[in-house]
Amino acid sequence: MLAEREPVTLRALVAGTGASTMAVYTHFGGMPGLWSAVRQEGFTRLARRLDAVPHTGDPVHDLAALGVAYARNALDSPELYRAMFDTRADLADAPAADATFDRLVVAVARARDEGRLDAGTDPGALATRYWAAGHGLVSLVVQGVLPAGVLGPLATDTAVALLTAAGDDPARCRRSVERAWAPG
Amino acid sequence: MLAEREPVTLRALVAGTGASTMAVYTHFGGMPGLWSAVRQEGFTRLARRLDAVPHTGDPVHDLAALGVAYARNALDSPELYRAMFDTRADLADAPAADATFDRLVVAVARARDEGRLDAGTDPGALATRYWAAGHGLVSLVVQGVLPAGVLGPLATDTAVALLTAAGDDPARCRRSVERAWAPG
DNA sequence: CAGTATGTCATAGCGTTGCTATGTTATCCG
DNA sequence: CGGATAACATAGCAACGCTATGACATACTG
Numbered sequence: 154m155l156a157e158r159e160p161v162t163l164r165a166l167v168a169g170t171g172a173s174t175m176a177v178y179t180h181f182g183g184m185p186g187l188w189s190a191v192r193q194e195g196f197t198r199l200a201r202r203l204d205a206v207p208h209t210g211d212p213v214h215d216l217a218a219l220g221v222a223y224a225r226n227a228l229d230s231p232e233l234y235r236a237m238f239d240t241r242a243d244l245a246d247a248p249a250a251d252a253t254f255d256r257l258v259v260a261v262a263r264a265r266d267e268g269r270l271d272a273g274t275d276p277g278a279l280a281t282r283y284w285a286a287g288h289g290l291v292s293l294v295v296q297g298v299l300p301a302g303v304l305g306p307l308a309t310d311t312a313v314a315l316l317t318a319a320g321d322d323p324a325r326c327r328r329s330v331e332r333a334w335a336p337g
Numbered sequence: 338m339l340a341e342r343e344p345v346t347l348r349a350l351v352a353g354t355g356a357s358t359m360a361v362y363t364h365f366g367g368m369p370g371l372w373s374a375v376r377q378e379g380f381t382r383l384a385r386r387l388d389a390v391p392h393t394g395d396p397v398h399d400l401a402a403l404g405v406a407y408a409r410n411a412l413d414s415p416e417l418y419r420a421m422f423d424t425r426a427d428l429a430d431a432p433a434a435d436a437t438f439d440r441l442v443v444a445v446a447r448a449r450d451e452g453r454l455d456a457g458t459d460p461g462a463l464a465t466r467y468w469a470a471g472h473g474l475v476s477l478v479v480q481g482v483l484p485a486g487v488l489g490p491l492a493t494d495t496a497v498a499l500l501t502a503a504g505d506d507p508a509r510c511r512r513s514v515e516r517a518w519a520p521g
Numbered sequence: 522c523a524g525t526a527t528g529t530c531a532t533a534g535c536g537t538t539g540c541t542a543t544g545t546t547a548t549c550c551g
Numbered sequence: 552c553g554g555a556t557a558a559c560a561t562a563g564c565a566a567c568g569c570t571a572t573g574a575c576a577t578a579c580t581g
Contacts, residue, residue, distance in 0.1 A: 163539060173560050174540080180558095184539065240419040244481050281483070282470075282495050289473025290466075297428050299465070311466045314502030315495070323502075347568060357531050358569085364529095368568065 155191075155232040188236065189246055195230075195237040196249035202226045203256045212264035213321055217312055217333035219260055220287050224304060231295040238292065257284055264316075271320035279319055286311050305334050339375075339416040372420065373430055379414075379421040380433035386410045387440045396448035397510055401496055401517035403444055404471050408488060415479045422476065441468055448500075455504035463503055470495050489518050 154161045163174050163184055170176075181187040202222045209215055227234040237250075261283070262276040270279075290308055293299040299307075312330050317323045338345045347358050347368055354360075365371040386409070390402045411418040420426075421434075445467070446460040454463075474492055477483040483491075496514045501507045
């Protein structure tokens with residue numbers, strides 16, 4: 154129903170299943186609980202896609218690849234992404250988001266420890282800036298404000314700016330990031 | 338009702354006014370139309386705050402000041418900000434957002450024309466990156482995912498990274514941006 | 522000035538929503 | 552075997568957005 158943009162109502166949900174509306178209450182405790190479960194599933198899928206990103210010898214490329222995976226995940230199922238960051242979302246779902254965010258922090262720390270970023274770089278802070286910028290871009294694209302075609306170039310330039318400011322060599326950084334966005 | 342986090346329902350809306358539910362339909366055409374009007378009002382207020390940012394001799398500082406005004410506007414009435422970028426928002430409200438966005442493009446072009454940014458800088462593209470990054474940060478803060486206290490430092494570092502990558506001198510850029518975030 | 526058109530809004534009610542109370546059935550465990 | 556527990560179907564409630572209808576006021580028109 155999410156993918157087909159049909160309104161997700163309790164009665165329409167159980168219509169084809171042969172079950173009654175009570176099933177939703179015994180298993181999810183109501184519609185908010187069901188949406189919470191949907192968001193959990195969304196973050197689980199995101200985590201799976203991030204985990205599928207291989208480690209290479211270039212930690213900056215891997216960092217960019219995480220961003221690409223994040224963007225592709227969102228654009229493959231935009232309705233799910235919107236549900237994950239819905240304005241009505243419960244704050245109790247934040248830990249699931251934090252769990253996937255940790256992967257980004259680790260990748261930043263690795264890029265720093267391997268000498269690509271300044272030794273004084275705070276992985277958590279840079280990962281937050283990186284994520285917020287990416288989330289902002291993806292949100293606007295998913296919302297339809299920005300066309301999907303501009304996401305790659307904009308994300309590339311933003312990533313290069315953030316990582317260069319953190320100490321990476323500009324030209325080398327751009328090569329690493331652009332390689333992550335290359336098709337295939 | 339937005340400010341007090343009460344659910345905005347048609348009946349609760351007209352309850353204290355002495356009017357009936359029909360008034361909403363004659364003036365707004367229904368609840369979606371009413372929300373659209375709310376978002377228009379939100380963008381109008383945002384535009385007013387951006388217009389109140391004075392021009393100084395430092396175009397990069399002014400660019401940062403626009404970001405500060407954007408953030409303050411959102412944090413002063415977070416519910417309105419959430420309504421403006423609600424996942425259920427109609428795309429027909431985008432022109433109102435574009436109108437405020439133009440102010441950012443002009444400010445970027447000015448910073449470029451006054452020699453602070455590379456001559457080849459595309460004002461629209463940089464403004465989009467700048468806005469998306471700021472929107473991402475503000476969204477996460479308004480949503481409660483990030484604490485409000487970290488917004489200033491994160492936004493500062495992000496702005497410095499983006500503007501430095503566009504050609505501004507790093508140290509000078511940081512001074513300009515930090516001055517915009519200074520209280521008062 | 523009379524007559525008509527138009528915009529506004531109160532009343533009443535329709536279909537649907539999320540949710541709950543109640544009774545029934547199935548499953549598990551001592 | 553028998554009692555406890557969970558799961559679920561049925562029915563119905565309050566509230567939701569919305570619409571049909573008619574009353575009323577104002578504003579045009581001949």
